[in-house]
Amino acid sequence: MFLKPQPAKAAAAPKHTIDPQTQPWVEKYRPKTIDDISAQEHTVEVLRKTLVSANLPHMLFYGPPGTGKTSTILALSRQLFGPEHFRTRVLELNASDERGISIVREKIKTFARQTPRATSGSEYPCPPYKIIILDEADSMTQDAQAALRRIMETYARITRFCLVCNYVTRIIEPLASRCSKFRFQPLDIASTRFRLEHIASSENVPISPEAIAALIATSEGDLRRSITYLQSAARLSASATSPAPITPREIQEIAGVVPDVVVSSFAATLGVDMDHGMDMDLDDGPASKGSKGFDHVRGKVQEVMKDGYSAAQLLSQLHDLIMLHPTLTSRQKSRCALILAEVDKSLSDGGDEELQLLELGLRIHKALK
Amino acid sequence: MSLWVDQYRPRTLDDLHYHPELSARLRSLAASGDFPHMLFYGPSGAGKKTRIACTLRELFGPGVEKLKIDQRVFMTPSKRKLDVNIVQSNFHIEITPSDVGIYDRVVIQEILKEIAQTQQVDLSAKQRFKVVIINEADSLSRDAQAALRRTMEKYMSNMRVILCANSTSKLIAPIKSRCLLIRVAAPSPEEMGVALARVAKKEKFDLPDEAATQIVSDAAGNLRKAILILEALKMQSPDLTSNISVAKPDWETYCIKVADLILQEQSAQRVMLVRGKLYELLSHCIPPTTILKTIASHLVDRVDESLKADIMHWAAFYEVRMCTGSKKIFHLEAWVVKVMSLYKHFFYGIDMPDDFEI
Numbered sequence: 001m002f003l004k005p006q007p008a009k010a011a012a013a014p015k016h017t018i019d020p021q022t023q024p025w026v027e028k029y030r031p032k033t034i035d036d037i038s039a040q041e042h043t044v045e046v047l048r049k050t051l052v053s054a055n056l057p058h059m060l061f062y063g064p065p066g067t068g069k070t071s072t073i074l075a076l077s078r079q080l081f082g083p084e085h086f087r088t089r090v091l092e093l094n095a096s097d098e099r100g101i102s103i104v105r106e107k108i109k110t111f112a113r114q115t116p117r118a119t120s121g122s123e124y125p126c127p128p129y130k131i132i133i134l135d136e137a138d139s140m141t142q143d144a145q146a147a148l149r150r151i152m153e154t155y156a157r158i159t160r161f162c163l164v165c166n167y168v169t170r171i172i173e174p175l176a177s178r179c180s181k182f183r184f185q186p187l188d189i190a191s192t193r194f195r196l197e198h199i200a201s202s203e204n205v206p207i208s209p210e211a212i213a214a215l216i217a218t219s220e221g222d223l224r225r226s227i228t229y230l231q232s233a234a235r236l237s238a239s240a241t242s243p244a245p246i247t248p249r250e251i252q253e254i255a256g257v258v259p260d261v262v263v264s265s266f267a268a269t270l271g272v273d274m275d276h277g278m279d280m281d282l283d284d285g286p287a288s289k290g291s292k293g294f295d296h297v298r299g300k301v302q303e304v305m306k307d308g309y310s311a312a313q314l315l316s317q318l319h320d321l322i323m324l325h326p327t328l329t330s331r332q333k334s335r336c337a338l339i340l341a342e343v344d345k346s347l348s349d350g351g352d353e354e355l356q357l358l359e360l361g362l363r364i365h366k367a368l369k
Numbered sequence: 370m371s372l373w374v375d376q377y378r379p380r381t382l383d384d385l386h387y388h389p390e391l392s393a394r395l396r397s398l399a400a401s402g403d404f405p406h407m408l409f410y411g412p413s414g415a416g417k418k419t420r421i422a423c424t425l426r427e428l429f430g431p432g433v434e435k436l437k438i439d440q441r442v443f444m445t446p447s448k449r450k451l452d453v454n455i456v457q458s459n460f461h462i463e464i465t466p467s468d469v470g471i472y473d474r475v476v477i478q479e480i481l482k483e484i485a486q487t488q489q490v491d492l493s494a495k496q497r498f499k500v501v502i503i504n505e506a507d508s509l510s511r512d513a514q515a516a517l518r519r520t521m522e523k524y525m526s527n528m529r530v531i532l533c534a535n536s537t538s539k540l541i542a543p544i545k546s547r548c549l550l551i552r553v554a555a556p557s558p559e560e561m562g563v564a565l566a567r568v569a570k571k572e573k574f575d576l577p578d579e580a581a582t583q584i585v586s587d588a589a590g591n592l593r594k595a596i597l598i599l600e601a602l603k604m605q606s607p608d609l610t611s612n613i614s615v616a617k618p619d620w621e622t623y624c625i626k627v628a629d630l631i632l633q634e635q636s637a638q639r640v641m642l643v644r645g646k647l648y649e650l651l652s653h654c655i656p657p658t659t660i661l662k663t664i665a666s667h668l669v670d671r672v673d674e675s676l677k678a679d680i681m682h683w684a685a686f687y688e689v690r691m692c693t694g695s696k697k698i699f700h701l702e703a704w705v706v707k708v709m710s711l712y713k714h715f716f717y718g719i720d721m722p723d724d725f726e727i
Contacts, residue, residue, distance in 0.1 A: 024525050065543050094519040100446055139515045225546035232549045235403055236394060256410075256537055256550040294669070294677040306555040306590045308411030312538035350692035351685065352658050353536055355665075359685035362678045 025231045026224050029199055034075045037068050038223065039191040043182045047076055054080070054127040058152060058161045060176060062168040063184025066222030069164045070135055072184075077131050082124035089116060089126075094135035104147040108132060112155040130159050137163040138170035145172045152178050186221025195223060196230060205234040206245045214248035218255040229254050258309045263317045269300040270361050271368040273327055297361040301354065311353040315344055315360070328368075335367040373600045374593055377568050380434075382423045385416070386567065387560040388553065395420065395551075399427040404496070406521055408506070408532040408545065411553035414591030417533050420553060421502060424531075429460040429495055445475050455480075461500040467508040474513040477503075481517070485524030498527050506532035507539040514541045521547050555590030558582075564592060565599055574603070620655045621663060628667040635709035640702070647701050657697040661688055661704065668708065676715055683707045 031037050034051070037044050043061075050056045061069040074092075081089045091111045093103075116130050134140070152161055152175070163179060165171060187195075193212055200207045207230070219226035232254045233246045252259065304314065322328065322336045343360040347353070379385050382392045382399075398404060409417040425433045436458050443451040451472055456463040464480060466473035481501060489497050503509070509517075521530055521544075530548075537545055556564065562581050569576035580602070588595035601616065617625075627646050630639060650660050665684040669677040687704040691697050 024522060027522060027525070066546065102446065135519065136515055139512065219546075222542075222546060225542075228546055232405055235398060235401060235405065235549075238401065253552070254550060256545065256552065294674060294681075298669075298681075302589075306412055308415065308536075308552050308554045310410070310537040312536075346685065346689040347538055349689050350539070351689040352662065353538060355658075355662060355681070355685040355688050358681055362681055366678065 024228070025199060025203070026227050029195075029227065031068070031071050031075050033079055034072060037072055037075065038195050039187045040068060040072065040184055043072065043184065046182070047072070051076070051079060051125065054125040056080075056127070056129070056131075056160045058156070058163075058179040060163045060165070060168070060171065060179035060181045061184060062165050062171075062181065064186050064221065065166060066219070066224035066226075067184040067186060068223065069184050070133075073131075073133055073162045073164060077133070080124060080131075081126055085124070085126055089130045090133065091130070092133045092135065100141065101143045101147050104144045104151070108148070109151055112151055112159040115158055128158070131162060132159060133162045133164065135164045136166075138165035138167045142172060145175050149174050149178070187223050188221075189216055192216050192219075192221070192223055192226060196226060199227060199230065200234075203234065205230070205237075207233075208245055208247075211246045211248050211251055214251040218251060218257055225255075256310060256313060258314050258317055262304065262307070262309065263314065263321060266300060266304060266314070266361075267318060267321055269297055270364045272322060272325065272364075293365055294362070297365055298358060301358045301361055305354050305357065311357050312344070312347055314357070315340060315347070318360075322364075332368055336364055339363045339367065372597070373568055373572070374596045377571055377596070378419055379423060380426060382420075382427050385420070385423060386564045387556045388416075391420070391551070391553070392423075395424045396427055398549075399424055404428065404498070404529055405549040406525075406530045406532075406547055407551055408534065408537065408540070408548035409551045409553055410507075410534045410537050412555050412590060413535060414588075414593040414595075415553045415555045416592060417553045418504075420551075421531055421533060425461055425500060428500070433458045433460050435459070443469075443472075443475050443479055445472050451475065460496070461502060463502040463504065465504040466513060467505045471510055473510055474516050477509075477513045477516050478520075481520050481524070481528070481530075485520060485528045488527050498529050500529050500531055502531045502533065504533050505535075507534040507536055509540075511541065514544050518543050518547070556592055558585045561585045561588065561590075561592055561595055565595060568596060568599065572603075574607075620650060620653065620660075623650060624660060624663040625667050628664050628671070631664075631668065631705060631708060632671060632712065635713045640706060640709070643705050644698070644702055647698060647705075651698060657691055657701060658688060661691070661701060672712065673715065676711060679711055680708055683711075 034044050034047050059073070061073065063069055077090045078086055091108070093108070111130070111132060114130070116128055118128065137145075148161070161179070163171065163175070168176065168181070193216060196212055196215060199205075200212075211233075215226045215229055219229065229251055233250055236250065236254075237246050249259075305311075319337075319340050322340075323333060325333070328336075339360060343356050346356050346359075382396050385392045409421060411417055422433075436456055439455045439457060441453050441455055443453060445451065449472070451469045453464065453466075453469060453476055462480065462484060464476065466476045469476055484499050484501055487499075489499070517530070532540075532544070532548060534540065537550065562585055565581050565584060566576055576599075584595050584598050584602070588598060605616075623646065627643055627650075630643055630646070633639075647660065651657065661684055665680060668680055672680065683704055687700045687707075690703075691700040694700060
């Protein structure tokens with residue numbers, strides 16, 4: 001039982017590299033060297049120096065998802081140790097591994113205290129220390145983090161830690177102060193576009209500039225997300241009976257974005273004056289205003305829920321729509337912002353989607369009257 | 370004899386009655402050999418599971434329908450034993466990790482690693498990978514979702530994950546960005562009518578139009594419910610003549626009674642009475658959110674327009690409290706008392722401080 005998985009894992013790993021067909025593009029196009037990393041010039045600059053001097057501090061990478069944190073450390077350690085020493089010198093632990101305090105005490109400590117064997121004749125720098133990568137470190141418990149403190153110091157001579165996380169605030173202060181911090185910024189539009197076009201052209205995916213723009217807009221600086229969407233869209237268009245170029249609408253559907261029509265009709269129900277001005281309003285006329293208000297809003301909410309759109313997604317799109325709305329007064333906007341924030345909090349606390357959406361609808365309706 | 374819902378559940382993608390473009394998309398994905406992780410989401414009774422089953426059949430052939438149920442024991446780090454029921458065929462495995470509450474992470478880790486680290490040895494197999502179906506993915510804990518993240522990428526070569534959820538709101542962004550999102554909307558009334566007529570035709574009886582319309586309006590987009598109602602009605606009155614009434618489930622009539630009680634009288638004694646009824650409902654395992662929603666929706670149908678918004682507001686307010694708190698009955702009662710006081714104040718024309726302007 002306990003022995004069985006081991007050989008299978010060993011067998012799975014080489015296959016992983018052999019079979020690029022089924023590989024996600026995110027893995028396939030993961031940067032091989034740190035020079036390939038997009039848009040994190042400052043971090044790359046610092047790390048390049050460590051490659052030359054072969055010395056490395058403890059590091060803490062933080063930033064929003066999909067900005068290249070894991071890729072950077074993997075590429076760096078690959079460049080430091082080369083493929084054959086990579087396995088013995090790098091321990092990668094992430095949230096899918098058990099990472100309670102017991103693992104910190106046993107597995108991490110055992111690995112940390114091993115003295116690396118001296119290597120010679122390698123073309124890689126192969127410095128005399130090992131790297132422990134703790135991916136998604138913000139999901140480690142406080143206790144487990146506390147247990148790391150002393151380990152980091154004691155074995156600092158032979159082991160370097162690299163903590164990777166989204167929220168630097170969830171790393172306890174003593175740990176954070178032991179590391180040099182690197183902030184990863186969301187990717188700018190130009191480098192995302194460059195990367196996506198590169199992948200699209202090497203995979204022979206016909207994609208229009210508008211569709212790429214849609215990809216960038218829906219992924220909000222998360223390169224991984226945009227690559228995954230690109231792959232999904234490419235799969236769909238390639239497997240369709242008549243191959244067609246990818247349209248922005250398809251991208252939105254894949255990304256789970258609520259169509260603009262639905263958002264604006266929802267907003268109109270809430271009494272947000274849609275751009276076309278007065279005459280539109282007269283068409284819906286009494287239905288959207290006055291005494292029928294409650295039932296109208298309720299009907300609309302039920303309709304949206306039936307279509308299966310996600311409330312959180314609708315919320316964020318509605319937020320964009322209201323905040324950028326040309327005719328609402330600042331006072332109305334700030335009232336809406338308050339309501340949106342409260343409903344979002346309730347949703348993330350686990351509130352019922354339909355009730356919360358109804359609550360949102362009714363309150364905005366009231367605030368705008 | 371099985372229920373009609375199961376008996377006439379479409380088995381292949383071609384049999385699906387509605388969302389043809391979605392079926393076409395699933396079929397081409399299954400054929401392409403380059404199958405992604407997927408996340409099916411949509412309201413209940415819209416046909417998510419049916420579509421998943423059909424896709425699996427398209428992928429692996431009829432072999433997926435040979436199911437066996439296993440009971441597996443997992444051990445938490447704190448040495449607690451968890452029993453989990455697992456439905457599996459040779460090609461896929463289906464788990465509902467939320468059954469074990471906060472220990473779902475352990476189940477996810479163990480099962481996924483086990484599947485991921487075993488390889489398909491049969492070279493003539495149609496697909497190189499196994500599929501893991503995770504039901505009720507929206508009730509997975511944060512930890513469990515975090516555990517999925519890297520595993521989904523790392524073991525892509527011999528495993529695919531299909532998540533099934535009611536909504537994507539509670540899934541963390543990294544999971545969503547790794548999946549192909551597939552929205553299964555509820556069928557429109559016409560589509561439901563067609564589906565019901567199909568069932569009726571296969572059972573060899575005529576379904577009068579009025580009956581069909583009534584069933585469809587009662588089911589509110591939930592096809593499973595619609596077919597269940599149809600079967601129940603057919604049992605009651607075999608000829609399905611125009612004069613039928615769709616029987617509501619017991620708990621719903623009970624909720625209506627509670628709503629009536631609240632509106633009839635607003636007093637401390639009445640609160641006690643309502644409390645008894647609420648306890649009764651809770652002890653029959655009706656989810657508190659459902660109780661709250663049902664009572665609220667019956668209340669707002671019966672009160673003055675100006676009160677409706679307030680009642681819903683407080684319903685939403687206490688529903689969240691209920692989720693974050695631990696004792697459900699407190700919040701249900703608090704809401705009932707709130708509604709009573711609102712109603713009474715309204716009735717006697719006393720101005721309430723406007724609670725919306727916080």
